[in-house]
Amino acid sequence: MSKNKRTAIEPTRQENYSEWYQQVIKAADLAENSEVRGCMVIKPWGYAIWENIQRVLDRMFRETGHRNAYFPIFIPKSYFEKEAEHVEGFAKECAIVTHSRLEPDDSGGLKVAGELTEPYIVRPTSETIIGASFAKWVNSYRDLPLLINQWANIVRWEMRTRLFLRTAEFLWQEWHTVHETQEEAMEETMQMLQVYATFAQDYLAIPVIQGEKTEGEKFPGAVNTYSIEAMMQDKKALQSGTSHFLGQNFAKASQIRYQNRDGEFDYAWTTSWGVSTRLIGALIMAHSDDNGFVIPPMIAPAHIAIIPIYRDDEEKEAVLKVAKEIQNSFKKTMLEDVPVYTELDDRDLTSSERNWYWIKKGIPLRIEIGPRDVASQSVMLARRDKEPRDKVSVPLTELKEQALAMLKDMQAGIYARALAFRNENTIKIDDNKEFYKYFTPKNAEQPEIHGGFALSHWCGWMECEERIKDDLKVTVRCIPFDQPEEDGACISCGKPSQRRVIFAKSY
């Protein structure tokens, strides 16, 4: 095998980004397509990341007062029909249950029977079914606020699917709240967007931009939708979490009313928000390289691969003994609030084979221990965000301390790298021609990675947004909160604008 510049993943990001993405998932053994069209099988290494996401978010939600509950996967069609915009938004991607029974047919197979009086929609989101419960639970202003979260699976019958980014079934968390006042509901919406942003940055090591969605991009039925937007390594935007202020739309649809402090009946104000297994796709595309997955330590399923190296049984015994001692020494070790897990890999493969296996899986640190190290009471330590051959010798006495320091440094480092990448690829554009040039690939036949985020003025008209979308497939990702008001001219029509928005291609 040639030893020069071979990458573990082929093609590279530069050569074919979407193929590279598929190959990383395969090489890291995160998930695979199932026999069911559009649905994925999430494998242990990938599912462990989701479990970590759940564990961390659940704690963050608990700290903000939420409680978990569970609602049916089936939503009666009549519930769904109550909110017009909502219906319009989801009608084209619903799976519908119409029968309740199977009966033998003439050819030895089965036929459906027992038609339901009312079809059930397999939930694409749960506002309406949860609303029906909330209507019963809320009677008085004293019942508010009501803060409920659900971890669930969701079905949206997508035409075009990609592992983690868009599948027919996916896992998510949906949080639904009911409030007495508009202000309180709005505050809730904002607070939880901030929670998502904090989570993305501190755990996933992905910098995100918080902002408001445009009329055309908001959640069907919402008054306002807010999102966190992240830049992937192909410079496209990935909406990584959303938070919706639903006004009284769903309260009216589901009759969520309460007696206010004056004894009058008022419709409540509701919010909803969620993140999904799509976050795993974000992790892959934000951090991974041409050798495979790179996982931020704070969300990694395991943190350290221990790779013993030996030639014969005698060496094996000596090396494994120390390797196991190292593994034991990490038991109950915490990386901030995350337990540190190790994997001792003593499979009968060459050391480099085992090394590359863990590199592709994205484990943050690798410890190599061979006879020489045993003799010198040290190990070789390598981190995933450096070159594969980049290793340092560390005395056993300092191993734990240095490994933890390295994990922290790596967490900060990959965040900094992602942030630098986003900053390098975010520019202010005020000229229409320049804007079009920025978003037009040089080679239309084989579009290269190009563009990025453009901070440009937009007048707020949907026509301008549509025109840009039709021309360039570029949309307003969000109206960021952190942009100052300033006078400018709409990048499309030239009319006055007071604020820059983020334009980008997106997933």
Place this chain on the structure above:
RNA sequence: CGGGAUGUAGCGCAGCCCGGUCAGCGCGCUCGGUUCGGGACCGAGAGGUCGGAGGUUCAAAUCCUCUCAUCCCGACCA
């Protein structure tokens, strides 16, 4: 759901145009041995009703029809 491409062993592919020793290659896997600090080597071996269903033919991986799935582009979306 429209346009394009692809489905041959676990993975990656050749063969298809011109039907007939075309069931093949590389990696992986199993066994034995030598190896082991940067994707090892030698030897032996296992593994596929060529995505599925029909059809044409003496004969189909190869031609025709239908169907399913995946990937890319578009529309739609977390």
